Amino acid sequence: MEENEVKQFSRRNFYTTADTAKVFLYAFLLPILFSLIFAYIGYGIASAVGVEFSEEVSFLTYLYENCLWFTIPYCLISQITFVCLFFIYNKANKISFSACKLSVKKINITTTLLCALFGILFVIGLYGLIEGCFGKLFPIPLDNFWWYLLNILLFAIIPAFSEELIFRGVILNGFARGIGKIGAIFLSSLLFALTHQSISQFIYPFIMGIAFSVVTIKTGNLFYSMIMHLFNNITTLTIQFLINIKALSLPNEIGAVYIVVSILLAVAICSFFFLFYYFYLKKQKVEEGKEEGEPSNLMNVGKLPLLLYVGILISTAVIVINAVI
Numbered sequence: 462m463e464e465n466e467v468k469q470f471s472r473r474n475f476y477t478t479a480d481t482a483k484v485f486l487y488a489f490l491l492p493i494l495f496s497l498i499f500a501y502i503g504y505g506i507a508s509a510v511g512v513e514f515s516e517e518v519s520f521l522t523y524l525y526e527n528c529l530w531f532t533i534p535y536c537l538i539s540q541i542t543f544v545c546l547f548f549i550y551n552k553a554n555k556i557s558f559s560a561c562k563l564s565v566k567k568i569n570i571t572t573t574l575l576c577a578l579f580g581i582l583f584v585i586g587l588y589g590l591i592e593g594c595f596g597k598l599f600p601i602p603l604d605n606f607w608w609y610l611l612n613i614l615l616f617a618i619i620p621a622f623s624e625e626l627i628f629r630g631v632i633l634n635g636f637a638r639g640i641g642k643i644g645a646i647f648l649s650s651l652l653f654a655l656t657h658q659s660i661s662q663f664i665y666p667f668i669m670g671i672a673f674s675v676v677t678i679k680t681g682n683l684f685y686s687m688i689m690h691l692f693n694n695i696t697t698l699t700i701q702f703l704i705n706i707k708a709l710s711l712p713n714e715i716g717a718v719y720i721v722v723s724i725l726l727a728v729a730i731c732s733f734f735f736l737f738y739y740f741y742l743k744k745q746k747v748e749e750g751k752e753e754g755e756p757s758n759l760m761n762v763g764k765l766p767l768l769l770y771v772g773i774l775i776s777t778a779v780i781v782i783n784a785v786i
Contacts, residue, residue, distance in 0.1 A: 472557040474652045476635030477748065479553070483767035484631045487546050489776050492539040500524070503531040508624050525600060532600050542736055543623035547631065561630030563683040575741065576676060576685045579734060580692030583672065584700070586730025588663060588723065599698065604705045609698070617694035625687045628670065629677045637678065646674040655776040660784050669693060672734060681740035690715060 494504030500521045507524060509513075514520050524531040551558055599616060602608045628649055636645030656662045673686040703709035712719055 478639035481635035576689040580689040584696040612741040621691035
């Protein structure tokens with residue numbers, strides 16, 4: 462018993478801005494590295510079995526779009542990397558896993574249901590920002606119930622868990638301790654958006670990152686942002702599934718009416734979320750995570766490590782390169 466207490470005492474129960482900078486850089490670069498390695502392994506396997514590549518597209522694009530044996534594990538690389546990074550980093554730096562503030566012991570059913578509801582509503586309300594993503598986000602078949610379930614696992618359940626561990630569990634909490642909660646919410650959301658490596662997929666992840674961060678900060682529990690993230694992903698997948706099986710039809714042309722409706726929906730969902738925050742989340746009592754010396758809610762970005770700026774510069778450069786090529 463005494464030995465366990467000593468081990469527990471030797472572990473810190475919080476993240477710092479230095480942790481966030483390192484974890485973000487790892488979370489951005491490692492999936493790229495592992496994806497490249499896996500791509501060349503896939504190319505070798507495909508070449509060995511006689512696959513003929515088209516000269517019109519790169520071998521990676523060809524494998525990704527035509528070979529499910531390659532596409533499915535390729536889609537899991539980032540998520541597996543995030544989970545392994547979380548556990549290995551905590552273990553190596555003697556950080557308690559509770560530092561990410563994930564707990565299932567005291568779950569509020571009302572808060573859980575409301576977070577699930579807003580996860581759904583954000584897809585509907587911000588449809589105008591993600592409409593161009595439908596048909597492109599999901600590279601494996603989505604035209605029957607069994608493929609739908611597999612997509613739910615690959616693109617809803619696993620990302621909701623792995624991405625929240627890194628971006629809200631480590632990065633948000635580390636920033637909150639170092640630069641204040643307001644700065645943490647916006648900066649962690651920026652890093653979340655940058656990790657998507659695409660200009661077309663920047664605004665929506667940034668907005669959702671803010672929503673996930675607000676929920677995490679005000680509840681003091683990562684579980685609720687995971688639920689919100691999960692239902693947000695499920696809703697996007699379900700809409701695409703319904704489109705694929707011809708059960709739902711969406712407008713193909715963007716006209717004045719489409720723009721006005723999109724703006725009104727976006728304003729409506731943001732207004733509803735503000736009411737949710739002001740009349741419900743703001744009144745939640747956060748019993749965990751209040752430590753001596755924790756900064757106020759005011760933004761204080763003067764304490765950011767240089768490594769974080771390096772990570773932001775690299776991720777921005779990757780986005781620009783992806784846009785150009």
